[in-house]
Amino acid sequence: MPGTSDETARRVGMLRDMARIRAFEREAVAAMRSGEAPGVVHPSIGQEAVAVGVCANLHRADRITSTHRGHGHAIAKGADARAMMLELHGRAGGSCGGKGGSMHIADFAVGMLGANGVVGAGIPIACGAAQAIRLKREDAIVACFFGDGAINRGPFLEGMNWAALYRLPVLFVCEDNGFAAFTRGSTVTAGGGPAVRAEACGVPAMVVDGEDVLAVDAVAADLVARIRGGEGPQFLHARCYRWEGHTGTDAAAYRPAEEAAAARDRDCIRRLAAMLDAEEVAAIEAEATSEMVAHRAAAMAAPWPDAAATFSDVQDAGAPAWHA
Amino acid sequence: MPGTSDETARRVGMLRDMARIRAFEREAVAAMRSGEAPGVVHPSIGQEAVAVGVCANLHRADRITSTHRGHGHAIAKGADARAMMLELHGRAGGSCGGKGGSMHIADFAVGMLGANGVVGAGIPIACGAAQAIRLKREDAIVACFFGDGAINRGPFLEGMNWAALYRLPVLFVCEDNGFAAFTRGSTVTAGGGPAVRAEACGVPAMVVDGEDVLAVDAVAADLVARIRGGEGPQFLHARCYRWEGHTGTDAAAYRPAEEAAAARDRDCIRRLAAMLDAEEVAAIEAEATSEMVAHRAAAMAAPWPDAAATFSDVQDAGAPAWHA
Amino acid sequence: MARLTFAEAARRALAEEMRRDPLVWALGEDLQQGGIFGQYKGLAEEFGPERIVSTPISESTIMGAGLGAALCGTRPVIEMRIADFALCAMDELVSQIAKVRYMFGGQGRASLVVRMPQGIWRNSAAQHSQCLEAWLTHIPGLVVAAPGTPADAAGMLKAAIRSDDPVVLLEPKNLWTTEGEVEDGTEPLPFGVARPAARGDGATVVTWSACVPVVEQAARDSGVACDVFDLRSLWPWDEAAVIGSARRTGRLLVVHEAVTVSGFGAEVVARVVEALGPGALHAVERLGAPRAPVPFSPVLEAAMRMTPERVAAAIRRIAG
Amino acid sequence: MARLTFAEAARRALAEEMRRDPLVWALGEDLQQGGIFGQYKGLAEEFGPERIVSTPISESTIMGAGLGAALCGTRPVIEMRIADFALCAMDELVSQIAKVRYMFGGQGRASLVVRMPQGIWRNSAAQHSQCLEAWLTHIPGLVVAAPGTPADAAGMLKAAIRSDDPVVLLEPKNLWTTEGEVEDGTEPLPFGVARPAARGDGATVVTWSACVPVVEQAARDSGVACDVFDLRSLWPWDEAAVIGSARRTGRLLVVHEAVTVSGFGAEVVARVVEALGPGALHAVERLGAPRAPVPFSPVLEAAMRMTPERVAAAIRRIAG
Numbered sequence A, B: 001m002p003g004t005s006d007e008t009a010r011r012v013g014m015l016r017d018m019a020r021i022r023a024f025e026r027e028a029v030a031a032m033r034s035g036e037a038p039g040v041v042h043p044s045i046g047q048e049a050v051a052v053g054v055c056a057n058l059h060r061a062d063r064i065t066s067t068h069r070g071h072g073h074a075i076a077k078g079a080d081a082r083a084m085m086l087e088l089h090g091r092a093g094g095s096c097g098g099k100g101g102s103m104h105i106a107d108f109a110v111g112m113l114g115a116n117g118v119v120g121a122g123i124p125i126a127c128g129a130a131q132a133i134r135l136k137r138e139d140a141i142v143a144c145f146f147g148d149g150a151i152n153r154g155p156f157l158e159g160m161n162w163a164a165l166y167r168l169p170v171l172f173v174c175e176d177n178g179f180a181a182f183t184r185g186s187t188v189t190a191g192g193g194p195a196v197r198a199e200a201c202g203v204p205a206m207v208v209d210g211e212d213v214l215a216v217d218a219v220a221a222d223l224v225a226r227i228r229g230g231e232g233p234q235f236l237h238a239r240c241y242r243w244e245g246h247t248g249t250d251a252a253a254y255r256p257a258e259e260a261a262a263a264r265d266r267d268c269i270r271r272l273a274a275m276l277d278a279e280e281v282a283a284i285e286a287e288a289t290s291e292m293v294a295h296r297a298a299a300m301a302a303p304w305p306d307a308a309a310t311f312s313d314v315q316d317a318g319a320p321a322w323h324a
Numbered sequence C, D: 001m002a003r004l005t006f007a008e009a010a011r012r013a014l015a016e017e018m019r020r021d022p023l024v025w026a027l028g029e030d031l032q033q034g035g036i037f038g039q040y041k042g043l044a045e046e047f048g049p050e051r052i053v054s055t056p057i058s059e060s061t062i063m064g065a066g067l068g069a070a071l072c073g074t075r076p077v078i079e080m081r082i083a084d085f086a087l088c089a090m091d092e093l094v095s096q097i098a099k100v101r102y103m104f105g106g107q108g109r110a111s112l113v114v115r116m117p118q119g120i121w122r123n124s125a126a127q128h129s130q131c132l133e134a135w136l137t138h139i140p141g142l143v144v145a146a147p148g149t150p151a152d153a154a155g156m157l158k159a160a161i162r163s164d165d166p167v168v169l170l171e172p173k174n175l176w177t178t179e180g181e182v183e184d185g186t187e188p189l190p191f192g193v194a195r196p197a198a199r200g201d202g203a204t205v206v207t208w209s210a211c212v213p214v215v216e217q218a219a220r221d222s223g224v225a226c227d228v229f230d231l232r233s234l235w236p237w238d239e240a241a242v243i244g245s246a247r248r249t250g251r252l253l254v255v256h257e258a259v260t261v262s263g264f265g266a267e268v269v270a271r272v273v274e275a276l277g278p279g280a281l282h283a284v285e286r287l288g289a290p291r292a293p294v295p296f297s298p299v300l301e302a303a304m305r306m307t308p309e310r311v312a313a314a315i316r317r318i319a320g
């Protein structure tokens, strides 16, 4: 058990991570809206506690798979935020050299096996990653993030059964922000929800207040310990709320403004901040903001990738030739 | 409630259907083994009670979807057994004109929407059929048969959620014969099984002894009544055993012979027969056998389809031209 | 006649078909919110939630349920959101929908439409930008439509809905906001009849979908008078018009957004060469994307995009 | 040197690779029972259930888990049972496996093999007989191998396992029991190098997979001395050999089992015509299946099957 000062340090660390994610995404959304960052950004603002509470229990050797709304997962796992911001701007030096953008952020150096533009697609990948870890006798686990919308896709079922069957070291994290794109989750999902479905396939599940980072941390700690202890896959259903629209430009007119306002009042960052020293919090938040503002400026100043890169990293045999 | 003589008539009818299915498949397997029927046949011998007990509760206007192991479902739904036997032999006059074979038997005239060569593929089709029935304000329901192997495919989850969400008139029937091809079901399936998975998605489920046709009939009657009463989809998990190999030529060496022998001792036909007049039973069985023997002879005598049929019924716009 | 965007033309066509035939209905994600390109806007209000069905994220079942509903006599419009997501429903499209009539010896038909908005749009990167039209033309049983103008968007959608065959309707994402003249009460278009978009003896240029405006522009810019055909449907496609023109010009250029290798341009070239004999032709070229995924960054994506300049250069090259 | 069936050659090659590299493993349905064609027979006994994994019927996850396992440094052999079932895993193959290296800017690689036994076999009808090879050649990121002899079955499987690129290995179902000479300790074959199967100036005949023995037979029967190439891999494919030969013969015939329309034959024809110019050729023809599903009945299936007679007639036709 961590002592009091360890515990405080852990909380400060989690606050910092949440603040950094929020600051990153505020800048990312602004960059998308202004047109500086091309394409589309799916912000996880308001949901930071899930990524941070889970990843606080992971080691560097552990892997994660993520979603189209994956900035938070990446940052919480220790991905290079500057490279991420460059990636969002499509610049050389971005996490994927500008080829992926927001929906395909990856940082293999810290075990972040990639965001994914296909809902639910990370689930089978996470299962296979865990199988490889076992085959290689590595001491590591996999955390697999997905949204509430993903539980209606076939691979969800297949992956739960698969992980339970082979007793794989996977922590499934269903980040339930209430919406699947423009549709309220409850209007397209029948039955008892994610945890019940997981349990039906043999994956033990817990439900947690995903807006309370300490709660997420505590439950994740428990589940991760079980996984490391060889008990097989575990499932975490984290309830939260998507403050912003589906993308940085969606006004979310399909839901009452009060509902989103109420969620903002439950702010996971403020909830943790209230338990910490106010000055330290202010400093952390200011630092997070200035870090991300600097990354955004760096991104705007960074060179574009060389056009020839369009044709690199496709494949070795039968690679396309560069013809200008 | 049916009176005693009605009840007896119902039992006799069910016995006749089971006997006809068994006789059909005995002939089909023999025809496959001898090479008279081309391709592959998946017999449901020993599982007849599931098809018959369920279909005894369906009307002609009701629809069914089926599997690669679908002869029993088709016959129980009233499909033309002679046309089926011709189809298995690839002859003109077969249910599908010889184009489909065993794995694609269909008889739309009696609401049999087709066997399917892809495990689990009937589930979404059944959901959509039920949606159409609702849209057209038809008074009908859909019964959707699939095996225990299908519950590990994604469409199973999607279909359960879908049917529950829209409260569709579908009876899902999981025919659990213990094996998925050459692999024992329990070695590839985690969790509480088909019924638990269905319930997790909001589809109420019952488990039944699928080798007891009266039990299947009784539970199916209850579930079908609920569906017709507007209560939405229901699920029936029927436990049974596949007497034969996966196909007519699989010796099933991967399982103990005693296990199959024990299943043969639980014969659903004998169990019902024991409750009926022995002479009547013998007559019914003899009649079933001679019917199917005659169909087989008819199939062997039937003409082959015209080769030009290879290119018909593909599509209207852009159809392939016949070139010899 | 009205000036409408591609999306509005398609929206209006669907509304008209739904008014005409109560068995036409649509299913897909977010449809009650108008669809992601506004092509279903207001339809839920007019037709109710039983005919404009917002679905879970269950592509296999969106596709497969559409088939089941067609087999029971309704005419579903299956919305895939973007073509890439149809990859999650390929068994249902290719092994079920395309084959059901044939396998069952004509007992049932999959009279339905699968809408697949396709192609490069707004830096959406590798998983949201594919053009898989050639795949679909390879599958017996499917009709493949690929309109490139608002008027054709409406005419092809109507034809698709009324077709007894299953029709995959590829809508170019990049053109949803393009405007064009659309007849009031558009009539369904026939499949397999190309739209001649320009006339000239210098070359035969064939294209479809998002490349239509690009090629039209390029033909004007190239200084070469050439026959330009917008195929409008890829299966069946207007072999007669293209072969007839190529016989006259002896020069064939096929332009598409999809990857060149095994793209539908290969089929057009092979068919024309087979039909006329290679000796009847002087120059043949395909212009498509390099065999690379679509990248995110604008400077990289640009290397994959078809441009009037690239097309004009190719026209001049083959007219040589 | 030994005389082995196609299945046994493949089985032996996999066993040798698994002995060589402990990171090679296989996953798919019924593998511990030897696979449905015996191509995994005895491997579970030798390598244990962690390396020969029998899976649930979960194609999406078989494919997707293979990818995840490759990203973590193992070399999975993903068994799809038959190619048609890969339709249930197309997102995982096309939007994930093929693109992962590119999308992530080279951070990860999908070094894996996807085995897809394909084609007509034993009256299996429409859902169990497809050849979708052309689809795969259209997808950037994928290597596509299509051996047609036992020796190549072994050599290509070894190459596929050692390749850092994802390789789709199309194994012809109809040839599993065909015998041929196989070197002991077969070496991996290079991709993109055709096997010259016959030599002659009358025509250039190109084929692969199940059509290899058919075309070899036809070439002998035709009375025309011609170059016959077994491509062995479709992406990359041996453009140099085929183009060089076609330049000499001026006559090109491509034979495949898949549907002709938008089949890989179209790519071969288009490429050769582009490379040489149509003027360099006298005759060009593709021979494939009509655009119809594969029917069940032997008399109907026969109309879809490639035969030495059909091929010999085509050779004589183009040799004119």
Ligand SMILES: Cc1ncc(C[n+]2csc(CCOP(=O)(O)OP(=O)(O)O)c2C)c(N)n1
Residues within 6 Å of the ligand: A067, A068, A069, A117, A118, A119, A146, A147, A148, A149, A150, A151, A177, A178, A179, A180, A181, A242, C029, C057, C059, C081, C085, C088
């Ligand atoms: C297979 C697939 N279908 C549809 C989409 C389009 N889409 C992108 S995000 C999204 C909603 C996802 O909802 P959820 O899983 O709850 O994640 P959230 O966006 O709420 O984080 C949809 C439908 C997709 N990317 N992939």
Ligand SMILES: Cc1ncc(C[n+]2csc(CCOP(=O)(O)OP(=O)(O)O)c2C)c(N)n1
Residues within 6 Å of the ligand: B067, B068, B069, B117, B118, B119, B146, B147, B148, B149, B150, B151, B177, B178, B179, B180, B181, B242, D029, D057, D059, D081, D085, D088
């Ligand atoms: C998607 C798919 N994967 C694999 C197969 C091959 N296959 C045919 S039947 C079968 C076993 C099915 O088991 P189950 O669902 O229990 O039905 P049963 O054969 O026992 O009736 C398999 C794996 C298939 N037809 N479809």
Ligand SMILES: [Mg+2]
Residues within 6 Å of the ligand: A147, A148, A149, A175, A176, A177, A178, A179, A180, A181, A185
């Ligand atoms: Mg959500």
Ligand SMILES: [Mg+2]
Residues within 6 Å of the ligand: B147, B148, B149, B175, B176, B177, B178, B179, B180, B181, B185
């Ligand atoms: Mg079974």
